[in-house]
Amino acid sequence: MTWRHARWSADHPLPIGVVERTAVGQAVNAGDVIAAGMALGTAIRLKGARRLGLQTADMERELRVPVGGEVSAGTLLARTGRRFPRTLTAPIDGRLLHLTADGDVYVAPIVGRWIVRSTLDGAVTRSDDAGVTVEGEAWCIEAAAAYGPDAIGELTLGVNAPMEDLAPSRLDVRLGGRIMIGGARVSAEVLTRAHACGVSGLVAGGAPVAGLRVVYGESLTASGHAGREDRPTVICLIAFGGAALPDAIFGPLAALAGSRAAIHTASARLFVFAPADAGVFATDELDLALAPDYASVRALVAETVNGEVTFPSEVRAGAVRQGDLVVPSANVRAFHAKR
Amino acid sequence: MTISTGEQAPVEKARVGLGRPLRVALLYGRDDASRREVARVALAAAAEPSAVVPTDDPRSFGELAQALRDALPDAVLVRPEPKGVAAMAELLEALRLGCLLQRPAPRIFAIADARVADQLRPAAAGLPFEVSSDVAELVVALRAFRRGADQDLTLRDELIEDAARSLAASTRGDALVIDVSESSTSCVLARAEELEAAHIVPLGLGAAADHVVARAGLDRVRRWLPRPVDAPALLERVFNRALWPGALPATESALALEMALAREAIAHALRDAEYAGLDVAAMRASPAVLVTGRAASFPRPAQTLLVAVDGLEPTALTTVFREPDDGRAERIALVLSISPRRSAIVRLTHAGGRAEHRVARGAFMLVPISGDVDVSVKGARVKGIAHAGALGVLIDARGRPLVLPNRDAERIPAVSRWHATLRALPSMGVA
Numbered sequence: 001m002t003w004r005h006a007r008w009s010a011d012h013p014l015p016i017g018v019v020e021r022t023a024v025g026q027a028v029n030a031g032d033v034i035a036a037g038m039a040l041g042t043a044i045r046l047k048g049a050r051r052l053g054l055q056t057a058d059m060e061r062e063l064r065v066p067v068g069g070e071v072s073a074g075t076l077l078a079r080t081g082r083r084f085p086r087t088l089t090a091p092i093d094g095r096l097l098h099l100t101a102d103g104d105v106y107v108a109p110i111v112g113r114w115i116v117r118s119t120l121d122g123a124v125t126r127s128d129d130a131g132v133t134v135e136g137e138a139w140c141i142e143a144a145a146a147y148g149p150d151a152i153g154e155l156t157l158g159v160n161a162p163m164e165d166l167a168p169s170r171l172d173v174r175l176g177g178r179i180m181i182g183g184a185r186v187s188a189e190v191l192t193r194a195h196a197c198g199v200s201g202l203v204a205g206g207a208p209v210a211g212l213r214v215v216y217g218e219s220l221t222a223s224g225h226a227g228r229e230d231r232p233t234v235i236c237l238i239a240f241g242g243a244a245l246p247d248a249i250f251g252p253l254a255a256l257a258g259s260r261a262a263i264h265t266a267s268a269r270l271f272v273f274a275p276a277d278a279g280v281f282a283t284d285e286l287d288l289a290l291a292p293d294y295a296s297v298r299a300l301v302a303e304t305v306n307g308e309v310t311f312p313s314e315v316r317a318g319a320v321r322q323g324d325l326v327v328p329s330a331n332v333r334a335f336h337a338k339r
Numbered sequence: 340m341t342i343s344t345g346e347q348a349p350v351e352k353a354r355v356g357l358g359r360p361l362r363v364a365l366l367y368g369r370d371d372a373s374r375r376e377v378a379r380v381a382l383a384a385a386a387e388p389s390a391v392v393p394t395d396d397p398r399s400f401g402e403l404a405q406a407l408r409d410a411l412p413d414a415v416l417v418r419p420e421p422k423g424v425a426a427m428a429e430l431l432e433a434l435r436l437g438c439l440l441q442r443p444a445p446r447i448f449a450i451a452d453a454r455v456a457d458q459l460r461p462a463a464a465g466l467p468f469e470v471s472s473d474v475a476e477l478v479v480a481l482r483a484f485r486r487g488a489d490q491d492l493t494l495r496d497e498l499i500e501d502a503a504r505s506l507a508a509s510t511r512g513d514a515l516v517i518d519v520s521e522s523s524t525s526c527v528l529a530r531a532e533e534l535e536a537a538h539i540v541p542l543g544l545g546a547a548a549d550h551v552v553a554r555a556g557l558d559r560v561r562r563w564l565p566r567p568v569d570a571p572a573l574l575e576r577v578f579n580r581a582l583w584p585g586a587l588p589a590t591e592s593a594l595a596l597e598m599a600l601a602r603e604a605i606a607h608a609l610r611d612a613e614y615a616g617l618d619v620a621a622m623r624a625s626p627a628v629l630v631t632g633r634a635a636s637f638p639r640p641a642q643t644l645l646v647a648v649d650g651l652e653p654t655a656l657t658t659v660f661r662e663p664d665d666g667r668a669e670r671i672a673l674v675l676s677i678s679p680r681r682s683a684i685v686r687l688t689h690a691g692g693r694a695e696h697r698v699a700r701g702a703f704m705l706v707p708i709s710g711d712v713d714v715s716v717k718g719a720r721v722k723g724i725a726h727a728g729a730l731g732v733l734i735d736a737r738g739r740p741l742v743l744p745n746r747d748a749e750r751i752p753a754v755s756r757w758h759a760t761l762r763a764l765p766s767m768g769v770a
Contacts, residue, residue: 209577218553290583294588296575
């Protein structure tokens with residue numbers, strides 16, 4: 001099964017420094033800001049309880065600014081004594097980041113602000129300073145891997161056929177904010193150009209690993225990379241390199257073009273927000289076959305089981321044949337099978 | 340012959356696996372001893388270090404807290420140095436800031452005495468905090484986490500350790516087991532009374548093939564291929580293989596790629612073992628080496644032998660065995676590793692007679708003899724009697740560490756020659 005209209009859940013982990021976030025039960029749409037906060041610089045540790053002559057357990061009670069609160073240079077953080085007062089003041093503009101077990105406090109300067117947007121239409125089911133989870137209904141396809149930050153935008157066809165590669169020349173600034181359907185392959189050049197043009201994300205059968213390593217770093221793995229950095233977003237639906245999109249995948253993509261969509265990179269899912277009856281999409285099993293030399297992946301349309309075969313590598317195993325392609329049956333798996 | 344006359348016992352099928360993935364954060368003091376200790380526990384427990392933080396880490400408090408939050412650790416191994424308790428408490432504060440709301444919360448295991456642990460405990464308030472100074476106890480606890488609710492699961496690493504103990508007992512000497520599977524690589528050295536184990540997850544020739552490239556670099560994998568292949572194409576093959584757990588190499592090039600990945604996985608496992616202070620020199624000098632997992636399931640025994648010799652770089656007289664997951668153990672070959680300055684004379688005495696071979700530096704040759712062989716090298720201390728195995732005696736005079744030429748034009752013919760010596764690929768003749 002490739003496309004499914006169902007109820008999905010998407011986790012949105014939050015960085016440290018949350019200022020506000022949506023409450024549990026609140027309805028949100030994909031693209032809505034569900035949390036906002038501050039990016040913090042190098043924190044300064046201030047002696048707290050020891051300086052004020054307090055028991056460590058009393059420090060939190062004596063704080064005049066809650067942990068997480070914004071402070072200006074000179075803001076009174078805590079004060080004890082009447083005639084001979086001892087005070088703790090903020091040395092810099094920033095945020096009261098943390099209160100330690102021994103009663104010290106960390107104050108960190110604010111170096112930027114961040115927001116996190118929902119990748120689903122639905123309702124918030126969990127909300128705390130570590131993350132926000134949204135549940136909602138959408139059309140969804142689960143991909144092989146996704147890289148970059150989450151992306152939200154209008155799904156737009158960038159190719160005319162599933163075998164086509166998205167050409168860099170088809171991208172310009174008018175496509176800013178959209179999620180482009182890139183056919184069989186998106187090159188590193190397309191990725192970087194799309195990012196420069198403000199394209200929200202790219203959807204393709206595959207992407208060359210060498211290009212992905214240039215964009216996302218050498219430590220990249222096949223399980224994807226969800227980041228918050230300002231980088232392009234790409235979702236590889238089938239494999240790495242080039243992989244022509246079978247009709248069962250490309251047909252619905254083309255039919256759903258124009259709808260709002262979102263890429264949730266941590267789970268490598270493409271959500272499309274269209275009614276459940278937006279189309280009658282084939283829900284048959286789709287099998288994919290890894291080429292005998294691992295160079296490519298293709299969809300198996302009409303396969304026949306061949307029994308045991310000795311391959312050129314001298315590996316003897318059950319085989320599957322489609323036309324002139326003979327592959328070990330271990331190299332065939334359903335599209336939805338988890339890695 | 341011994342014939343059992345007891346009652347026939349039903350055969351119980353054991354489920355073997357790696358269990359749940361275990362992500363650990365390693366927090367340690369500035370000294371090498373604490374770094375080695377946490378690394379050793381992580382390796383023994385087949386845990387994946389998702390964050391490695393010394394007390395003198397240059398990152399700021401907020402950056403550390405964010406890094407620990409992003410690492411999503413299931414467990415945190417804490418090993419303070421005696422004079423660095425305050426610095427460790429600060430790291431635990433960063434952990435508390437980053438991971439207090441993580442569900443399930445990470446379990447902290449402190450390798451410290453009770454007094455030090457009591458000093459650290461408040462900094463980790465709100466997180467489960469356990470103390471032990473017994474490393475073996477910690478490994479048991481971490482393995483229990485990997486089993487989760489599936490208490491009947493036999494962990495692959497435990498099985499490999501049992502195999503190492505059995506081999507050591509049967510050969511009455513040190514024994515090394517090398518296991519390269521789809522997603523894990525292990526090197527376990529069994530000695531008279533101790534066991535040194537390094538289980539690296541994820542690192543393998545299949546589902547974790549991409550991690551071999553990410554950790555070691557593509558060039559280190561590519562250097563083992565006997566034919567030229569361009570880097571982008573190779574990357575795509577490795578990453579596509581990683582998406583297909585259990586895939587089989589149907590072509591010679593795919594088989595050569597898996598062999599290259601296995602070599603580099605072994606070499607990388609040894610590097611990790613060395614980092615953790617395990618006795619890698621003893622592993623390389625082990626007289627008996629058993630290869631298991633996917634690396635033992637290559638169609639030809641010579642392929643397993645070549646992978647073991649290139650990855651391990653043995654330094655003595657070594658008997659190499661292999662045991663595929665679904666097959667019987669077999670003795671493959673006797674490997675004689677020497678590093679002569681110019682040349683050496685190797686004497687092989689066996690049932691069929693006695694032969695002398697002048698071996699030049701850099702030579703890599705297979706002497707196809709069988710049965711027990713008395714091996715001696717003139718001018719070197721290497722001497723011993725062992726069974727030659729199915730392939731014979733492999734004389735490896737390429738030197739240690741094994742250095743491959745950088746340029747393709749020099750390296751590819753050399754690697755191809757080594758493959759041809761063992762007929763390690765189908766196109767090089769019948770096995």
